[in-house]
Amino acid sequence: MIDKIKRFFIEIGDVSYFSARFFKQAINPPFEFKELLRQCYQVGNRSLLLVATTGFIIGLVLTLQTRPTLIEFGAVSWMPNMVGISIVREVGPVITALICSGKIASGFGAELGSMRVTEQIDAMEVSGTNPFKYLVVTRVLAATLMLPLLVIFGDLIALYGSSLVEYFKGDVSFRLYFNTVFDALSFGDLIPATIKSFFFGFVIGITGCYKGYTTGRGTAGVGIAANTAVVMASLLLFVVDFIAVFVSDIFYEL
Amino acid sequence: MKEQENIGNTELDTTNEEVVIKIQDLRKSFGDNQVLRGFDMELRKGENLVVMGKSGSGKSVMIKCLVGLMSPDSGYVEVLGKDINTLDQVALDELRSDIGFLFQGSALYDSMTVRENLEFPMRRHRKKFEGIQDTLPLVKEALENVGLGHTMDLMPAELSGGMKRRVALARAIILKPKLILYDEPTSGLDPITSKEIIELMRSIQKKYGTSALIITHDVDCARVISERMILLVDGVNYAEGTYAELIQSEDPKVNAFFKK
Numbered sequence: 001m002i003d004k005i006k007r008f009f010i011e012i013g014d015v016s017y018f019s020a021r022f023f024k025q026a027i028n029p030p031f032e033f034k035e036l037l038r039q040c041y042q043v044g045n046r047s048l049l050l051v052a053t054t055g056f057i058i059g060l061v062l063t064l065q066t067r068p069t070l071i072e073f074g075a076v077s078w079m080p081n082m083v084g085i086s087i088v089r090e091v092g093p094v095i096t097a098l099i100c101s102g103k104i105a106s107g108f109g110a111e112l113g114s115m116r117v118t119e120q121i122d123a124m125e126v127s128g129t130n131p132f133k134y135l136v137v138t139r140v141l142a143a144t145l146m147l148p149l150l151v152i153f154g155d156l157i158a159l160y161g162s163s164l165v166e167y168f169k170g171d172v173s174f175r176l177y178f179n180t181v182f183d184a185l186s187f188g189d190l191i192p193a194t195i196k197s198f199f200f201g202f203v204i205g206i207t208g209c210y211k212g213y214t215t216g217r218g219t220a221g222v223g224i225a226a227n228t229a230v231v232m233a234s235l236l237l238f239v240v241d242f243i244a245v246f247v248s249d250i251f252y253e254l
Numbered sequence: 255m256k257e258q259e260n261i262g263n264t265e266l267d268t269t270n271e272e273v274v275i276k277i278q279d280l281r282k283s284f285g286d287n288q289v290l291r292g293f294d295m296e297l298r299k300g301e302n303l304v305v306m307g308k309s310g311s312g313k314s315v316m317i318k319c320l321v322g323l324m325s326p327d328s329g330y331v332e333v334l335g336k337d338i339n340t341l342d343q344v345a346l347d348e349l350r351s352d353i354g355f356l357f358q359g360s361a362l363y364d365s366m367t368v369r370e371n372l373e374f375p376m377r378r379h380r381k382k383f384e385g386i387q388d389t390l391p392l393v394k395e396a397l398e399n400v401g402l403g404h405t406m407d408l409m410p411a412e413l414s415g416g417m418k419r420r421v422a423l424a425r426a427i428i429l430k431p432k433l434i435l436y437d438e439p440t441s442g443l444d445p446i447t448s449k450e451i452i453e454l455m456r457s458i459q460k461k462y463g464t465s466a467l468i469i470t471h472d473v474d475c476a477r478v479i480s481e482r483m484i485l486l487v488d489g490v491n492y493a494e495g496t497y498a499e500l501i502q503s504e505d506p507k508v509n510a511f512f513k514k
């Protein structure tokens with residue numbers, strides 16, 4: 001047990017060191033723009049369908065399940081505000097990030113892990129290309145930049161799902177629904193959620209790359225890298241979420 | 255055999271024993287596992303030197319110390335006249351552009367086509383290609399050298415093991431290196447494909463006059479290609495000589511390599 005806790009903190013230290021290396025390399029030329037674009041496309045493309053599906057279902061379910069309670073209190077007209085705010089502020093970012101950590105972090109872990117064990121990373125290094133810049137910096141940046149976009153996309157789909165329920169069950173037009181939602185949302189909801197999403201993306205990118213880039217020898221390492229990347233990323237997401245909620249709460253008090 | 259001796263002789267005539275690689279007292283351990291325990295070696299210009307050792311004896315570790323992929327615990331490593339341990343990143347990259355490296359499992363980038371694989375070393379080592387805008391002829395030349403001109407737009411996953419090794423060889427020579435390091439060039443290949451790879455290695459050496467360090471545990475490969483051999487046993491340079499000399503040795507540890 002003590003050993004496990006010790007290993008956990010050593011790991012956190014290693015990830016921090018890895019992140020520091022990321023920042024150092026990210027600000028120094030040469031920059032791999034072409035590869036960054038390719039990775040952005042990959043990240044978006046890989047998770048778009050998943051994010052859409054889960055977003056849609058979450059929107060449906062959330063609305064269906066809150067309806068009876070709201071009807072009981074005679075407050076069903078509050079539905080768009082309630083669901084809209086909970087999706088935009090919390091549910092959308094967290095669900096999207098979790099889905100992406102399953103898809104992106106494990107993908108990075110497996111890709112870089114297999115490149116490590118088959119010596120492709122060594123081959124890059126002797127070819128005069130800095131593999132950390134080419135592989136890690138581009139992927140982490142891509143995840144950081146793309147996640148907020150995916151979150152916004154997921155939010156919109158979830159709201160659409162919710163509005164479908166309201167349309168069929170409550171005779172609320174789409175126009176009225178979305179007008180109510182956007183009236184209810186303030187910048188105070190949107191900005192913390194978006195900032196949070198950047199951090200989520202960074203966490204997903206850095207843990208995936210860290211696990212892959214430091215994969216041990218042998219092909220068994222690749223599976224372990226992909227697997228532990230997801231576990232660690234999901235765990236860290238909640239830690240970051242907690243910190244984010246805590247910090248934005250302080251800002252509201254001010 | 256005859257042809258080989260000829261190559262050896264002409265080399266002796268033309269070169270003045272210029273040293274391309276010099277390793278002195280190289281040591282490297284991983285935790286308690288002492289892999290290299292004072293390894294010494296010299297490779298002369300134009301020479302084909304084979305280092306043989308059992309698997310796990312530290313051959314790959316040694317060759318990685320030569321290009322700065324691993325740093326030794328101690329010891330002196332000089333490649334093409336430069337002390338590896340004192341080079342900064344820029345100088346190291348420049349030196350690496352003069353070295354071709356064939357990795358054990360080919361190590362082709364699986365997300366890139368064959369052409370992109372071959373172009374990859376040219377991205378950064380631009381200095382060597384000043385004035386050359388179009389890389390296509392170079393890619394074509396390298397691929398034709400290994401007899402795979404038609405594979406340019408394929409992905410590595412579409413190639414057989416032997417073809418992958420050839421493409422990797424093409425990638426290793428695309429910068430026209432002065433020195434080629436081969437890490438088990440025939441491992442994982444069937445005997446016939448191995449022979450073809452060995453033939454290619456010899457034709458490349460003849461065409462470009464490179465020096466070569468070949469690491470292997472394949473006795474047949476060693477016999478055909480070596481001008482001189484070193485046996486790596488227990489982390490040291492245990493025995494050194496031509497294939498003919500070593501095969502006659504009485505030493506049981508040397509004998510163990512050649513017994514079948």
Ligand SMILES: Nc1ncnc2c1ncn2[C@@H]1O[C@H](COP(=O)(O)OP(=O)(O)O)[C@@H](O)[C@H]1O
Nearest residue numbers: 284287289307308309310311312313314315316
């Ligand atoms: N990065 C590493 N970390 C820990 N041990 C290593 C590493 N690289 C190699 N070793 C160990 O060094 C020894 C020699 O490995 P290697 O040079 O790959 O053998 P080979 O002669 O088959 O190429 C092995 O025992 C291996 O376990």
Ligand SMILES: [Mg+2]
Nearest residue numbers: 313314358438
């Ligand atoms: Mg090896």
